[in-house]
Amino acid sequence: MSATTDSAALLACLxxxxxxxxxxxxxxxxxxxxxxxxxxxxYEGGKLHLAYxxxxxxxxxxMQLHRMDRDGDAVIEEGERADYFRAVGQELAERFVLELDGxxxxxxxxxxxxxxxxxxxxxxxxxxxxxxxTGRHAGVLTDGFSRSYPGPYRVESSAxxxxxxxxxxxxxxxxxxxLQRHPGEVQLRFExxxx
Amino acid sequence: xxxxxxxxxxxxTALVASVGAEEIGPAGPRLEWGPSVREQVxxxxxxxxxxxxxxxxxxxxxxxxxxxxxxxAEHLDPAWPAxxxxxxxxxxxxxxxxxxHPELLRLYDPAAWRTFHTEAGRADQKQLGAGLAxxxxxxxxxxxxxxxxxxxxxxxxxxxxxxxxxxxxxLREVLREWGWWVRxxxxxxxxxxxxxxxxxxxxxxxxVRDAPTRGxxxxxxxxxxxxxxxxxxxxxxxxxxxxxxxxxxxxxGRLAGGEALETLQAEAxxxxxxxxxxxxxxxxxGWPRNAAAGGTLLHxxxxxxxxxxxxxxxxxxxxxxxxxxxxxxxxxxAAPDEGVLGVALEALVRQPAPELSESxxxxxxxxxxxxxxxxxxxxxxxxxxxxxxxxxxLARERNAAVRLKLAFALERIGGHDACQAIVRLLxxxxxxxxAEHLAGLAGRAAMVEAIPHLMGLxxxxxxxxxxxxxxxxxxxxxxxxRVREALARLSRQLHGHGDDRGAPGASSMPAEVRExxxxxxxxxxxxxxxxxxxxxxxxxxxxxxxxxxxxxxxLLEAARRDHPVILQGLDSVDFIVLLxxxxxxxxxxxxxxxxRLRAIxxxxxxxxxxxxxxxxxxLRASLDEAIGAVPASGGTLEGKKAGKDEAxxx
Numbered sequence: 001m002s003a004t005t006d007s008a009a010l011l012a013c014l015x016x017x018x019x020x021x022x023x024x025x026x027x028x029x030x031x032x033x034x035x036x037x038x039x040x041x042x043y044e045g046g047k048l049h050l051a052y053x054x055x056x057x058x059x060x061x062x063m064q065l066h067r068m069d070r071d072g073d074a075v076i077e078e079g080e081r082a083d084y085f086r087a088v089g090q091e092l093a094e095r096f097v098l099e100l101d102g103x104x105x106x107x108x109x110x111x112x113x114x115x116x117x118x119x120x121x122x123x124x125x126x127x128x129x130x131x132x133x134t135g136r137h138a139g140v141l142t143d144g145f146s147r148s149y150p151g152p153y154r155v156e157s158s159a160x161x162x163x164x165x166x167x168x169x170x171x172x173x174x175x176x177x178x179l180q181r182h183p184g185e186v187q188l189r190f191e192x193x194x195x
Numbered sequence: 196x197x198x199x200x201x202x203x204x205x206x207x208t209a210l211v212a213s214v215g216a217e218e219i220g221p222a223g224p225r226l227e228w229g230p231s232v233r234e235q236v237x238x239x240x241x242x243x244x245x246x247x248x249x250x251x252x253x254x255x256x257x258x259x260x261x262x263x264x265x266x267x268a269e270h271l272d273p274a275w276p277a278x279x280x281x282x283x284x285x286x287x288x289x290x291x292x293x294x295x296h297p298e299l300l301r302l303y304d305p306a307a308w309r310t311f312h313t314e315a316g317r318a319d320q321k322q323l324g325a326g327l328a329x330x331x332x333x334x335x336x337x338x339x340x341x342x343x344x345x346x347x348x349x350x351x352x353x354x355x356x357x358x359x360x361x362x363x364x365x366l367r368e369v370l371r372e373w374g375w376w377v378r379x380x381x382x383x384x385x386x387x388x389x390x391x392x393x394x395x396x397x398x399x400x401x402x403v404r405d406a407p408t409r410g411x412x413x414x415x416x417x418x419x420x421x422x423x424x425x426x427x428x429x430x431x432x433x434x435x436x437x438x439x440x441x442x443x444x445x446x447x448g449r450l451a452g453g454e455a456l457e458t459l460q461a462e463a464x465x466x467x468x469x470x471x472x473x474x475x476x477x478x479x480x481g482w483p484r485n486a487a488a489g490g491t492l493l494h495x496x497x498x499x500x501x502x503x504x505x506x507x508x509x510x511x512x513x514x515x516x517x518x519x520x521x522x523x524x525x526x527x528x529a530a531p532d533e534g535v536l537g538v539a540l541e542a543l544v545r546q547p548a549p550e551l552s553e554s555x556x557x558x559x560x561x562x563x564x565x566x567x568x569x570x571x572x573x574x575x576x577x578x579x580x581x582x583x584x585x586x587x588x589l590a591r592e593r594n595a596a597v598r599l600k601l602a603f604a605l606e607r608i609g610g611h612d613a614c615q616a617i618v619r620l621l622x623x624x625x626x627x628x629x630a631e632h633l634a635g636l637a638g639r640a641a642m643v644e645a646i647p648h649l650m651g652l653x654x655x656x657x658x659x660x661x662x663x664x665x666x667x668x669x670x671x672x673x674x675x676x677r678v679r680e681a682l683a684r685l686s687r688q689l690h691g692h693g694d695d696r697g698a699p700g701a702s703s704m705p706a707e708v709r710e711x712x713x714x715x716x717x718x719x720x721x722x723x724x725x726x727x728x729x730x731x732x733x734x735x736x737x738x739x740x741x742x743x744x745x746x747x748x749x750l751l752e753a754a755r756r757d758h759p760v761i762l763q764g765l766d767s768v769d770f771i772v773l774l775x776x777x778x779x780x781x782x783x784x785x786x787x788x789x790x791r792l793r794a795i796x797x798x799x800x801x802x803x804x805x806x807x808x809x810x811x812x813x814l815r816a817s818l819d820e821a822i823g824a825v826p827a828s829g830g831t832l833e834g835k836k837a838g839k840d841e842a843x844x845x
Contacts, residue, residue, distance in 0.1 A: 031771045031812075032741045059770050059809045061299055066800040067768045074799035076298050117260020117292065117304035147707070148740040185706075 033060040034151035041141070041155075043192055046130050048100075050107065050141070052092065053122040061119045085113040089123045095144035098127055100192070101137050105129070129192075137192040146186040153186055232259045236266040239285065240278060249281040257288025261307035264289035264343055268322045273329045283335040286323055290342025294381035296803050310343070311384075320344040327351045337368035341376055348373070349388055356395035361402050367411040374418030380808030382419075390421040397427035406436040413439065417446035425450055429458050440466070441474040448478025456482055460491045469501040476507035480514070489517025496526055502533035509535065513542035521548040528554050540568035547575045559584035565597050574604030582612050589616060595626035599633070606636045618644045627659045634662060638669020646673055650681045660708055667715040668750060671722030679723060685716045710735075714743050718750040721758075729758070736760040741769045748775035757783040765791055774814050781821025792822050 036055035041048065056064070068076050068084040089109035098105045110126040146153065230238070239252045256263045267282040267289075292300060292307045300308035310316040310323075324347025326336045340348040348369060355361045373389065376382055382389070393416050396402050403409050413431055416424045428450065431443035444462065447455040459475055466472055476495060482488035492508045499505060505527065512523045520542075527539035528551075543551065555576055558569055565588035573581040582605065589601045602620055605613035617640070621633040634652055637645035652658050652666035667685070670678045689704075689712055704712070714735050720728035736747050748764050751757075752775070761783060764776025777795070780788035795801055796818045805815040 031745065033770060058295060058299070059804065060768075061303070062296060062800050062804050062809065063768050063770050063773070065296070065298055065302075066798060069798075069800060072798060074298070076302060081302065115303045117262070117289075117307070118258050119299075119303055148742075 032149060033057045035060070035149040036152045037143075037146065037154070037186075039143075039153070039155050039188065041188070041190060043129070046128065048098070048105075048107075048127045048129050048139070048192070049110070050096070050125040050127075051122055052125065053120050055118055055120045058119065082112075085121070085123075088121075089113060089125075092123060092145055093125055096125065097142040097144060098139070099142075100129065100139045132192070132194045134194050137194065139190045139192055141188040141190070143186045143188070155188065232256075232262045233266045235259065236263050236270070236285070239267075239281060240270045243278045243281045244275070246277075249284070253281045253284040254288050257285040259289070260292065260304040261289050261310050261343070262304075264323060265306060265310070265319055268319070268325070271322075271325050273326070273331070276331070276333070279326065280333045280335070283326060283333040283339045286343050287335040287339035290323075290339055290344075293342050293345070294376075294383065294807070296383075296800065298800075311345075317346050320346045324348060324351070332365055332368070337365070337372045341369065341372045345385055349385065349392060352392045353395055356392070356399045356402070358399075359401065361399065361405075361408070363402075363405050363408045366396075366402070367408055370411045370415040374415040378418045380806070383807075386419065389419045390423050393419060393421035394423040394427075397424045403427070406434070406439055409434070410436070410439050410442045413442035413446045417442070417449035420449055422450055422452070425452075425454065428455075432458065432462050437468040437471050440468070441471045444471060444475040444478045448474075448481045451481045456485065456488060460487065463491045463495050469499070469503050472499055472501070472504045473507040476504060476511050480511045483515040483517075486517055486519070489515060489519035489523075492517075493519040493523055493526075496523055502535050505530065505535050506533075506538045509538040509542050513538075513545045516546075520546075521550050524548060524551060525554060528558070537568050540572040543572040544568070544575050547577075549576075552576060552578055556580055562588075563591075564588065565592055565601060567597060567600055570597070570600045570604050574600075574607040577608050579608055579610055579613075582608060582610070582616075586612070586616055589620070595624075595629040598624075598626075599629045602629075602633055602636055606640055609640065614640060614642045614644065618642055618648065621645055621648045627662055631659070631662045631665045634665040634669055638665075638672045641672045643673065643675070645669075646675055646677055650677065653681060654685065660711070664711060664715045667712070667719055668753075671719035671750075671754060674723060678719075679725065682716055682720050682723070682725070685712070686720065689713050689716060710739060710743055711746060714739070714746045715750070718747065718754070722754045722756065732758060733760060736763065741767075741772050744769070744772045745775050748772065748779045752779040752782040755782045757787070761788070762791070765795065770814070771812070774812055774817055777814065777817045777821055781817065781824055785821050785824035789822055792818055796822065 034057065038053040038055075040051040043049070064084065065076060068080045070080055071077075086109070093107055093109050096107050098107045105127045107125050107127040109123060111124045114122040116122070229235075235252075235256050239249055239256050242252065243249050256267070264286045267285045270282055271279055273279065289307075292304055293311050295307075297308060297312045300311065310319045320343070324340045324344030326333060327340055327344075327347055340351070352366075352369060355366050373382075377386070377389065393412065396412055397416070402412065409431065413428060415421075416428060428443050428446045432440050434440060434443075440462075444459060447459050456479075459478055463472070463475055466475060472495065476492060479488045479492055489512070492511060496505055496508045499508075508523060509527055512520050517523075524539045524542055527535050531539075543555070555572060556578060559573070559581065562569065565585075570585065570588070573585065585601050585604055585608075589598065589605075592598050592601060598620065602617055605616055617633065617636060621630070621637055624630045624633055630652065634649055637649060649666045649669055652662055653670065655663065667682075670682055689709055713731075717728055717731040717735055721732050732747060736744060739747070744760075744764060744767065747758075747760055751761065761776055761779045764772050765780060765788070767773050767776065773795070777792060780792060785792075796805070796815075801814075804810050805818075
């Protein structure tokens with residue numbers, strides 16, 4: 001078989017693979033590197049806080065180093081590291097849509113990313129929620145980043161580092177969007193109780 | 196004919212639900228809210244000390260990284276065997292990180308970086324490898340030592356080499372673990388040290404007198420390509436144990452070089468054990484361009500009546516360019532039993548041999564139903580005389596997978612009769628997978644008669660998405676007004692304009708489905724030079740997911756067409772997108788992208804990936820192929836490879 005035919009066969013396989021991904025659903029692995037996510041939401045000091053941990057594959061982490069290493073010296077300097085993760089945190093914030101009582105709320109990065117040995121990156125975000133009236137408030141967090149990368153999704157609990165906060169309850173999550181939206185886009189519903 | 200829209204919706208809903216479960220997949224390390232790493236290791240120790248099973252705790256704690264492994268090492272005590280079993284399991288899991296790039300460790304697991312890449316880490320490794328001195332080893336110790344304490348493991352190996360009473364069973368465990376670690380591309384630091392260790396062990400009289408350990412050492416030598424041990428490997432062919440001689444042959448194949456080839460040739464003349472000869476034949480795959488290897492195997496095929504050996508000879512010949520290759524396959528036609536013919540046909544599929552046309556065409560008469568291997572081989576042969584046989588088999592074939600094979604064979608052969616048969620198949624096919632491939636096949640062969648059927652599939656909202664996408668992708672091959680109209684109709688519907696006549700439900704289509712449909716329609720329009728398609732593709736790429744990027748780039752590669760998104764893909768942080776962009780660049784305009792492709796290949800972190808086991812999709816080959824497609828003063832890459840093989844006696 002000629003090199004051209006080999007190449008065409010491989011291309012047909014790759015295309016078939018992508019088509020099969022849709023045909024088989026998630027049972028057939030997407031060739032896009034998976035991202036595992038762990039989410040925590042809590043309410044503290046008049047702010048809603050989100051800890052968003054993504055766990056990447058070794059290959060994806062290496063690609064990120066490739067992107068970080070702007071000077072190509074095979075060493076990730078502190079500036080390169082900080083710039084890269086700051087940009088990712090900002091991009092993530094832009095892809096979250098947070099609503100409380102049906103009204104959109106801005107969500108922004110807060111603090112440095114925390115890396116861990118399982119190739120995990122934990123980003124912290126916060127949203128101002130001052131002057132909330134007494135009573136129950138229904139919230140929805142839509143994760144626009146989740147539609148780009150397949151992978152497991154878990155919500156640990158509605159508790160901050162100080163412990164469980166009874167004022168914030170996850171009422172449904174992670175749920176999924178209706179068919180009008182992207183099916184891989186994850187949505188988390190919660191309820192905030194202001195005494 | 197196909198699933199209804201409701202069923203498709205159900206499928207997608209089920210697909211979505213797999214994302215929506217409360218908890219999916221293994222738990223990652225806890226966020227800082229939970230107990231500390233040390234507290235988790237202590238909890239594991241307490242649990243095991245109470246006589247309870249560690250369950251998944253050892254693995255979960257190991258996933259916390261080398262900080263957990265070092266905490267575990269503080270609890271190692273041979274007086275507590277059950278505890279040590281669990282702790283070494285933890286250390287083995289944590290130690291897997293040693294395969295990673297040092298910068299990855301420095302950022303994500305500083306304890307691992309210190310342990311493996313600093314002088315201070317040697318003391319930690321000594322503590323981690325404490326169990327190597329124990330008479331009874333925990334099950335995971337060998338793996339844990341190779342991964343997490345390589346300095347201690349290397350010292351231990353060298354001590355075994357000079358010991359009057361080596362620990363044979365433990366030695367075999369360490370050799371097996373380290374050999375595997377090297378073979379899969381995980382070893383970054385100790386290749387030279389392992390070569391020396393192999394030679395030291397080969398010089399140990401007690402080690403080489405123990406046949407099982409000698410066999411393990413030979414396998415290890417092959418795995419680490421310890422060329423310094425070549426004399427020992429050659430000498431091992433004189434050993435009585437067939438297992439040892441077989442491992443020696445396999446090791447010679449991995450060591451390569453002219454001396455290794457001569458040794459294997461001599462062995463092929465004398466050896467009689469079929470298991471050894473099988474390994475010897477497979478070892479000669481290492482010299483695919485060297486006619487001497489082919490000559491040796493031709494002689495061996497004749498001498499060995501054993502089908503096991505003959506199959507191995509044919510496996511070895513499959514990818515080789517020996518002048519004796521066709522003769523070998525011809526001999527297999529004359530002695531087809533016990534799977535020999537099947538392997539010969541596989542070899543022909545991998546690389547055709549036109550001189551065997553007549554022999555191959557004489558085979559179909561003997562078969563009423565289609566033998567899959569023969570169908571493939573006839574397709575690769577590409578001789579129109581095979582068409583009546585393929586059509587005869589097709590008429591009675593009920594298995595969709597075999598029908599598809601027959602269709603692929605017909606596509607390869609081409610011609611009016613083959614095309615008509617494929618169009619008839621496409622019109623009648625009810626199996627979605629077969630229909631999808633047939634749609635692609637009709638497009639690749641530009642079968643104008645297939646256009647109405649492709650239009651029917653592309654605009655059938657009840658057809659599976661994969662079938663529709665393939666039909667749309669095939670549209671790009673037809674410069675035909677009917678196709679252009681269908682594409683315009685689909686495009687309008689997907690953008691929310693026009694009626695739903697051809698694609699009902701476009702307005703209520705899930706976003707992911709709509710995104711993919713838009714990509715495929717835009718790419719087909721681009722291929723046909725439709726106005727606005729260029730910008731549409733750019734927009735879809737800019738706003739799309741990595742999956743959409745992949746679709747666009749693969750379709751550009753298939754069309755061999757350049758587009759600015761290729762450059763964007765080459766800058767992607769997603770590996771699969773980068774891979775697709777490299778292939779698209781190589782297909783579209785290798786000269787234009789050569790500089791960028793070289794820069795990618797030489798960038799430190801990509802180069803490190805290419806040299807490791809994590810390049811499972813073979814980005815290296817795609818880069819080499821794309822760069823090699825540019826004629827340079829030094830000749831093509833293929834030419835250089837051939838020159839290098841020649842220098843190695845291959």
